[in-house]
Amino acid sequence: MSQIKIKEFVPAEEYLASGHLACPGCGASLAMRYALKALGSKTIVVIPACCWSIIAGPYPQTSLSVPLFHTAFETAAAVASGVKAALDIRGNQDITVLAWAGDGGTFDIGIQALSGAAERNEDIIYICYDNEAYMNTGIQRSSATPWGAWTTTTPTARPKSHPKKNIMEIMAAHRIPYAASAAVAYPVDFMEKVKKSKRIRGTRFIHLLSPCPPGWKCADEESIMLTRMAVQSRIFPLYEVENGERYRLSMDHSGSPVKEYIRRQGRFRHLTDKDIDMIQERVNDEWERLLRKVKESEDPE
Amino acid sequence: MKKVIMGNHAVSFGAMLSKAEVIAAYPITPQTQIVEELSEMCADGRLNAKFIKVESEHSAMACCIGASAVGARAFTATSSQGLALMHELLHYAAGARLPIVMANINRAMAPAWNIWSDQTDSLSQRDTGWLQFYCESNQEVLDTVIQAFKISEKLLLPSMVILDAFFLSHTYEPVDIPDQAIVDAFLPPWKAEYTLDINNPRAFGALAKPDSYMEMRFDMHRAMEIGKSLAREIDEEFGNVFGRRWGIIEPYRLDQAEIVLVSSGTMASTTRVVVDSLREKGENVGMLKIKMFRPFPAEDVAELLRGRIKVAVMDRNFSFGGGGIWAQEIKSVIYNVEASIRPVVFGYITGLGGRDVKPDVMEEIYFRTKGSDFPESDSIWIGVQL
Numbered sequence: 254m255s256q257i258k259i260k261e262f263v264p265a266e267e268y269l270a271s272g273h274l275a276c277p278g279c280g281a282s283l284a285m286r287y288a289l290k291a292l293g294s295k296t297i298v299v300i301p302a303c304c305w306s307i308i309a310g311p312y313p314q315t316s317l318s319v320p321l322f323h324t325a326f327e328t329a330a331a332v333a334s335g336v337k338a339a340l341d342i343r344g345n346q347d348i349t350v351l352a353w354a355g356d357g358g359t360f361d362i363g364i365q366a367l368s369g370a371a372e373r374n375e376d377i378i379y380i381c382y383d384n385e386a387y388m389n390t391g392i393q394r395s396s397a398t399p400w401g402a403w404t405t406t407t408p409t410a411r412p413k414s415h416p417k418k419n420i421m422e423i424m425a426a427h428r429i430p431y432a433a434s435a436a437v438a439y440p441v442d443f444m445e446k447v448k449k450s451k452r453i454r455g456t457r458f459i460h461l462l463s464p465c466p467p468g469w470k471c472a473d474e475e476s477i478m479l480t481r482m483a484v485q486s487r488i489f490p491l492y493e494v495e496n497g498e499r500y501r502l503s504m505d506h507s508g509s510p511v512k513e514y515i516r517r518q519g520r521f522r523h524l525t526d527k528d529i530d531m532i533q534e535r536v537n538d539e540w541e542r543l544l545r546k547v548k549e550s551e552d553p554e
Numbered sequence: 555m556k557k558v559i560m561g562n563h564a565v566s567f568g569a570m571l572s573k574a575e576v577i578a579a580y581p582i583t584p585q586t587q588i589v590e591e592l593s594e595m596c597a598d599g600r601l602n603a604k605f606i607k608v609e610s611e612h613s614a615m616a617c618c619i620g621a622s623a624v625g626a627r628a629f630t631a632t633s634s635q636g637l638a639l640m641h642e643l644l645h646y647a648a649g650a651r652l653p654i655v656m657a658n659i660n661r662a663m664a665p666a667w668n669i670w671s672d673q674t675d676s677l678s679q680r681d682t683g684w685l686q687f688y689c690e691s692n693q694e695v696l697d698t699v700i701q702a703f704k705i706s707e708k709l710l711l712p713s714m715v716i717l718d719a720f721f722l723s724h725t726y727e728p729v730d731i732p733d734q735a736i737v738d739a740f741l742p743p744w745k746a747e748y749t750l751d752i753n754n755p756r757a758f759g760a761l762a763k764p765d766s767y768m769e770m771r772f773d774m775h776r777a778m779e780i781g782k783s784l785a786r787e788i789d790e791e792f793g794n795v796f797g798r799r800w801g802i803i804e805p806y807r808l809d810q811a812e813i814v815l816v817s818s819g820t821m822a823s824t825t826r827v828v829v830d831s832l833r834e835k836g837e838n839v840g841m842l843k844i845k846m847f848r849p850f851p852a853e854d855v856a857e858l859l860r861g862r863i864k865v866a867v868m869d870r871n872f873s874f875g876g877g878g879i880w881a882q883e884i885k886s887v888i889y890n891v892e893a894s895i896r897p898v899v900f901g902y903i904t905g906l907g908g909r910d911v912k913p914d915v916m917e918e919i920y921f922r923t924k925g926s927d928f929p930e931s932d933s934i935w936i937g938v939q940l
Contacts, residue, residue: 297750299620312766315757320750322623323759325646328616331608335576335620335628336750338604342575342626348752366616369609 262441264290273316275308278473280437280463280480281382282308285317285353287440288380291447294319296349297340299333301363302326303355304389304465305382327362329354330370333377341376349378349451356383356397360418371427374455378447381420381458384465392468399488400535401528402520404468409523416535421460421494428497429456435503436462436489438480442503446493462489470519482514487540488532492547500546511536555731561722564692564729565631565657565715566591568699570601571737572655574629578606578617580636583669584723585659588631611636615643615654622652623758625746627703630654633719634661634675641679644712648683648774650759653706653713653744655699656684660819660870661719662907670908671719673819673871677847677879683774685713685781686847688818692727694800694845697792700741704788707744709777719908721820732796740795778849785846802846803854807833811840813923814859814897816867816884818844821911825868828916839920844880852887859888862897866923868916869933870905877901877933900929904936 268289275282281304289296297320300306306323310316324332333352340348354363359381367379386404387393394404396418407413424432431453435443443461450457462483464476471479483489484504488511491503511533515521524532559567565588569577577596579589595601604621608614611632618628632640637658647654662672676686687702689695695717702713717723748756762770785802793799804822807829808814817825822843832839842858842865844851859865865888869878876882881901888896900923905911915936922934 295752297624297752306761309757309760311761311763312757313760315755315760317757318755320752320755321757321760322620322750323757323761324616324619325642327612328619328643331578331613331616332620332623334606334608334613335578335617335622336624337620338576338578338606338617339621339624339626339628342602342604343624365609366613369613372609373607 268318270316273308274310276467278466278476280476281305284382284437284461284463287444288447291444292349292451295347296351297336299324299329299336299352301329301354301358303358305353326358328366329358329363330379331366334370334375337376352377352379354381356381356385357387357395360396360420371429371456376454378450378457380461382461382463384463384468386468388465388468401524424458425494425497429458430496431457433493434460434491436480436484438477442491471517479517485509486511486514488514488536490543499550502547556728557731558726558728560724560726561692561695561717562587563591564696565699567731568696569629570595571734572700572703572741574603575626576604576621576628578608578614579630580608580611580614582633582636584661584719585631585633588657611639615640618654619647619652622654623750625749627744628654631657633659634663637675644679644682644684647712651710653710655702655706655713657715659719659723660716668907671721672906676714676716677871680848683711685711686716688716688845688847690820690822692729696729697798700737701788701792704741705785708784709781711777718820736795781849782851800845803851804843805858806841808840808858810838812838812863814862814865815841816865816880817841821868824911824913825916828913832920850883855884855887856891859897860891861895864923865897866900866902866919868902868904872903878903898928901933902936903933
């Protein structure tokens with residue numbers, strides 16, 4: 254991976270204009286830029302209520318040079334299904350339909366439509382850019398918010414008391430042809446996964462960790478570094494699941510202590526060392542579980 | 555070709571003849587036969603459409619929204635709780651100016667669970683920006699689906715074709731099923747001007763700030779206003795081609811009528827019989843059947859009611875804390891009639907949850923109206939036994 258020169262790998266074409274409305278350090282703006290570079294101009298994007306409803310710009314502007322349909326919060330997967338059906342019946346087979354939603358619109362309010370689309374194996378790509386809370390409405394907890402995190406609805410006296418919902422497992426359980434996790438700190442890996450998704454038919458799902466400096470309470474310039482730490486500490490491992498059963502790690506994760514990742518973010522400032530030890534234990538357990546699945550995929554009994 | 559079919563299948567044939575391209579639906583009693591028949595039509599090739607069998611009515615409307623945004627003709631059908639679940643997206647479809655057509659089978663809202671006829675489901679959606687057509691017969695249902703696509707695609711507003719649960723949805727009647735070629739000539743393929751087009755990329759539905767949102771709403775209002783005359787014109791054109799007209803409003807024996815019974819849906823059939831029988835007894839009574847509820851044909855209603863003495867509105871619906879919804883609309887409209895020739899409006903609540911509105915019920919309504927100078931209350935409930 255380190256051998257690849259990003260300049261050579263990343264197409265020069267830009268589908269995201271400057272002047273968009275993302276906050277400094279926003280992972281989601283970078284992510285869209287890379288995703289569209291990987292997909293090309295024959296793409297229609299469906300965006301439910303999320304940060305990206307703002308980033309794309311208000312009427313009559315748009316920061317994207319591909320068609321974009323802003324839709325209601327819980328409908329990204331269903332609207333994308335309708336877009337795809339209309340393209341099919343009109344004989345346009347070579348256009349990619351991309352549903353692009355945040356963690357609220359995916360893990361919470363949108364999960365029913367997403368599950369419905371996945372069950373029907375709709376021929377769409379669904380990318381969830383996960384910034385681990387309702388950031389666009391001012392940092393309220395979602396079911397993607399990690400255990401122990403502060404948000405405006407999980408104040409430090411009673412921080413998030415449940416672990417993050419495992420969306421990858423939920424999607425894998427649908428036996429969709431392709432699910433992958435990705436992170437903005439690894440753009441080549443992310444773009445490869447998007448490109449691979451483009452070649453596959455059926456429902457493809459990418460779970461992308463995408464930092465939000467105001468919500469994570471970190472410096473703007475730290476977002477890429479933090480995302481890299483999330484991956485390297487195994488708190489957010491990068492892997493692929495094909496047809497719900499073939500697990501493959503995307504890269505070796507060194508297993509750096511989660512403490513370094515946690516301690517750099519204001520949203521975890523109130524956590525004690527004991528709390529962080531508990532998080533570390535959970536991360537270790539989840540990692541072991543993932544490794545078992547990878548191993549089972551390699552040596553089917 | 556004439557066929558004896560149920561109201562629900564009249565909807566399916568209407569959608570088939572209209573060449574719906576994307577159908578997304580979820581089953582709900584008493585709508586299910588619509589989607590069953592459409593599934594058959596898609597499976598056996600009578601209809602070349604994509605049928606998305608979604609996991610909820612909310613997603614059904616979302617799929618229609620996506621498909622319509624690409625420029626495809628989109629159709630769905632629902633009823634009662636299903637329609638209520640769609641509510642958010644009904645606003646969305648209209649706001650996005652998408653000419654989706656939907657059939658709704660009028661069914662009561664829960665609790666208590668009730669699958670029978672009641673207009674409260676569709677009337678609760680009156681402010682969503684959808685055109686609403688209340689049908690009386692299976693033939694009218696089939697014809698109205700075809701007309702609705704044409705009206706919607708000209709206005710860029712969605713339409714709801716409404717029929718009563720069981721009284722129509724499950725009742726078999728002979729229906730003329732027009733030739734496809736004639737329907738094709740009347741309703742050519744829809745060519746949307748603004749679509750999700752990779753060769754001309756645009757963003758749809760973006761944030762509109764206070765400096766532009768109101769103008770968009772005003773545009774919708776203007777389209778609705780045009781909708782009244784447009785629906786009338788398209789119905790006329792339909793009549794010239796198919797030999798049948800339905801009107802957006804139907805005056806029945808209004809000549810010299812002092813008291814007018816206002817009716818809608820299948821209740822209008824019974825009202826017609828009651829008016830005939832009362833006329834034979836020498837009563838000066840007529841009926842106003844209103845088919846188009848949104849946009850409300852205000853000018854026609856005011857003109858036809860001007861100078862009458864009393865109007866009795868029969869509402870198979872109720873707005874709690876308000877009254878019968880058609881009665882409210884009519885009161886509002888005739889406020890513009892000069893006070894000296896403005897009729898007194900009596901609002902009757904009847905037939906909720908599918909209770910039969912028999913001729914003797916309507917006669918009671920007529921004689922109660924005739925016997926009082928003013929209504930005893932804003933909404934007079936008929937036949938409630940406490």
